[in-house]
Amino acid sequence: MKTLKILSASQTKALDAFTIEQEGIASVDLMERASVAFVNWFMQEYFAVQQLSIHVFCGLGNNGGDGLAIARLLRQKGFKVHVFVVEYAKQKSVDCEINFGKIQEITSIQTESDLAFLKNIKPNEIIIDALLGAGVNRSVTGILKTIIEQINVLKATKISIDIASGLYMDSANLPEDVILKPDKTITFQLPKLAMMLPQNQAFVGDWQVIDIGLNQQFIQETKVENYYLTEILPEVRQNFSHKGTYGHSLLIAGSRGMMGAAILSAKACLRSGVGKLTCLVPDFAYDILQISVPEAMTLTYPESTHEVLSEIEIDNFQSIAIGPGIGTKPEAFELLKSTLLMAKNKAVVIDADALNLLGTEKGRALLTLLPKNTILTPHPKEFQKLIGHTWKDDFEKLNLLRAFAEKYEVIVVLKGYQSAIAMPDGDIFFNSTGNAGMATAGSGDVLTGIIVALLAQGYSAKEAALLGVYQHGKAGDFAAGNRGKMALIASDIIENLRW
Numbered sequence: 001m002k003t004l005k006i007l008s009a010s011q012t013k014a015l016d017a018f019t020i021e022q023e024g025i026a027s028v029d030l031m032e033r034a035s036v037a038f039v040n041w042f043m044q045e046y047f048a049v050q051q052l053s054i055h056v057f058c059g060l061g062n063n064g065g066d067g068l069a070i071a072r073l074l075r076q077k078g079f080k081v082h083v084f085v086v087e088y089a090k091q092k093s094v095d096c097e098i099n100f101g102k103i104q105e106i107t108s109i110q111t112e113s114d115l116a117f118l119k120n121i122k123p124n125e126i127i128i129d130a131l132l133g134a135g136v137n138r139s140v141t142g143i144l145k146t147i148i149e150q151i152n153v154l155k156a157t158k159i160s161i162d163i164a165s166g167l168y169m170d171s172a173n174l175p176e177d178v179i180l181k182p183d184k185t186i187t188f189q190l191p192k193l194a195m196m197l198p199q200n201q202a203f204v205g206d207w208q209v210i211d212i213g214l215n216q217q218f219i220q221e222t223k224v225e226n227y228y229l230t231e232i233l234p235e236v237r238q239n240f241s242h243k244g245t246y247g248h249s250l251l252i253a254g255s256r257g258m259m260g261a262a263i264l265s266a267k268a269c270l271r272s273g274v275g276k277l278t279c280l281v282p283d284f285a286y287d288i289l290q291i292s293v294p295e296a297m298t299l300t301y302p303e304s305t306h307e308v309l310s311e312i313e314i315d316n317f318q319s320i321a322i323g324p325g326i327g328t329k330p331e332a333f334e335l336l337k338s339t340l341l342m343a344k345n346k347a348v349v350i351d352a353d354a355l356n357l358l359g360t361e362k363g364r365a366l367l368t369l370l371p372k373n374t375i376l377t378p379h380p381k382e383f384q385k386l387i388g389h390t391w392k393d394d395f396e397k398l399n400l401l402r403a404f405a406e407k408y409e410v411i412v413v414l415k416g417y418q419s420a421i422a423m424p425d426g427d428i429f430f431n432s433t434g435n436a437g438m439a440t441a442g443s444g445d446v447l448t449g450i451i452v453a454l455l456a457q458g459y460s461a462k463e464a465a466l467l468g469v470y471q472h473g474k475a476g477d478f479a480a481g482n483r484g485k486m487a488l489i490a491s492d493i494i495e496n497l498r499w
């Protein structure tokens with residue numbers, strides 16, 4: 001498994017300081033290294049636009065210092081670069097001052113009247129935002145606020161260095177804060193927590209990490225609770241294995257009008273390496289299941305009652321998933337309750353309507369029945385129901401997610417772009433795969449099928465959740481590559497699973 005650690009603002013500062021001390025270099029050399037890394041990235045991305053004007057807006061701290069160094073390096077590469085320094089305070093940081101001294105033709109911006117030129121920046125030109133970086137510690141005001149507001153309405157491509165000016169890296173901004181809205185953020189060494197959260201979408205754009213060679217030992221030894229998951233691969237299948245080797249999943253899904261959910265989950269499960277799959281569905285759906293998913297075995301229960309589970313040999317199954325399309329009628333509640341009572345010590349996935357049922361007042365009383373390490377896969381609305389209230393911002397949402405996983409000793413996959421996967425030990429992993437084409441009915445049912453299959457094969461709950469979410473997103477990315485995001489339907493995710 002490969003991850004990138006997400007450090008807090010103070011840990012990031014300590015990492016910079018440690019690198020400087022350990023390598024015996026000056027901080028201005030680190031700034032130069034970061035700026036060279038940015039320019040190398042820029043050359044690859046924009047080598048064809050050397051004729052275009054690039055406008056670099058610099059502040060007075062080290063982020064501004066980066067901007068000045070980058071502007072100098074880009075000029076050396078032959079780009080047409082205009083450099084502006086916004087003099088919002090009296091003093092520059094030491095390294096900003098050094099880089100200020102190394103470059104000619106800088107335009108100083110002090111008052112609003114100095115901003116008239118902004119309207120001449122054309123839509124096909126590029127703006128580099130080096131006003132404020134990781135050092136921002138209060139709401140932006142004055143000339144900085146005005147220039148950010150005016151840059152935000154320009155159509156030119158905006159690229160923020162390290163982090164958008166005005167955005168806090170690991171805590172919530174005020175709703176009224178003025179923050180630069182970049183198309184891209186090129187951030188140094190490690191991703192920042194702010195980049196993981198939906199509320200910051202407009203202030204992050206597409207983000208990318210560039211390596212500036214900060215000390216790896218320090219990174220390894222730093223304790224964090226947030227990670228960005230960049231790769232996780234399945235284990236190799238053994239030559240002499242047989243279907244018994246890969247476990248038997250029980251999938252409890254579907255109801256009248258929602259049999260598609262059961263079918264999608266079942267197919268995804270079978271495409272994810274399970275040895276055997278049994279689907280438990282209402283009796284009317286027997287033919288539907290048998291015809292749609294011939295590889296699966298089918299058990300049924302009378303539609304109007306839940307008294308079915310007593311006949312099921314639960315020990316035959318290594319994993320159980322319940323939820324996709326079961327509905328929220330009282331019978332479904334009883335089905336869920338008896339499943340949880342039977343499933344003690346089993347590997348369990350809870351999704352969709354099973355989450356909606358747990359998210360009622362009566363349902364929350366069942367939370368203590370969840371076997372340890374149960375995997376719950378709510379989208380934000382379902383998570384809100386589970387905890388019984390909403391949150392004021394996404395940072396609070398993350399805290400609630402972590403607290404829930406710790407309290408009930410479960411794994412919670414909070415689905416969406418960069419799904420957040422919370423572990424009972426308090427760690428949260430953000431997924432790097434997936435795309436907006438997956439925002440389509442049934443995508444979540446597919447994920448449930450994948451995860452329950454991995455559990456049956458003996459992957460730990462943590463591995464199954466991480467591997468399942470990552471590969472689900474990867475399949476979605478292949479699917480989007482084949483037919484574009486708008487055309488993507490949940491079945492395409494199943495078709496594009498590759499293990």
Ligand SMILES: NC(=O)C1=CN([C@@H]2O[C@H](COP(=O)(O)OP(=O)(O)OC[C@H]3O[C@@H](n4cnc5c(N)ncnc54)[C@H](OP(=O)(O)O)[C@@H]3O)[C@@H](O)[C@H]2O)[C@@H](O)CC1
Nearest residue numbers: 016031034061062063132133134135136137138139140162
């Ligand atoms: N360290 C390293 O090794 C490397 C760092 N690198 C770069 O350094 C960046 C961090 O630099 P930084 O710490 O100087 O912070 P930066 O964001 O430029 O702010 C400057 C100062 O502005 C002030 N200020 C804060 N909020 C404000 C506001 N709302 N309105 C007005 N002023 C405000 C505040 O000072 P204060 O006024 O509070 O005294 C703050 O200290 C980082 O993002 C990366 O780009 C790279 O070179 C790689 C190596």
Ligand SMILES: Nc1ncnc2c1ncn2[C@@H]1O[C@H](COP(=O)(O)OP(=O)(O)O)[C@@H](O)[C@H]1O
Nearest residue numbers: 415416417434435436438439441442443444445
């Ligand atoms: N914008 C997006 N980017 C990446 N993945 C997404 C996006 N929107 C949805 N998904 C993924 O698609 C799935 C949707 O699940 P869910 O909301 O339960 O849908 P459904 O109930 O229709 O099956 C989740 O795994 C989620 O992470």
Ligand SMILES: [K+]
Nearest residue numbers: 129132163165
């Ligand atoms: K910036």
